[in-house]
Amino acid sequence: MKITIDIDCTPEEARHFLGLPDVKPMQDAMMQEIQDRMQASLLAMDPETMMKTWLPAGIQGMEQLQKMFWSQMAAAMGQDGRK
Known part of the structure; x- marks a missing residue:
């Protein structure tokens, strides 16, 4: 029920x-x-301090991501050239 x-x-x-x-x-x-x-x-906080506080990790992460993409692309192009 x-x-x-x-x-x-x-x-x-x-x-x-x-x-x-x-x-x-x-x-x-x-x-x-x-x-x-x-x-x-x-x-x-003044704007400069605020940007330094909030952005370094973001900018550093973007730079690391860009380096990873470039290294992957360079590795892929190097492998294609060897075949």
């Missing part, structure tokens, strides 16, 4: 019915704190 019950209610109504706390005010406060901290750290 299978019984299906459909309940049509909002998340707030379900939370209240189950006795769960409303954490929205806490989430709003935490998000505001995170936003304030991020803005303060971004304002403290």
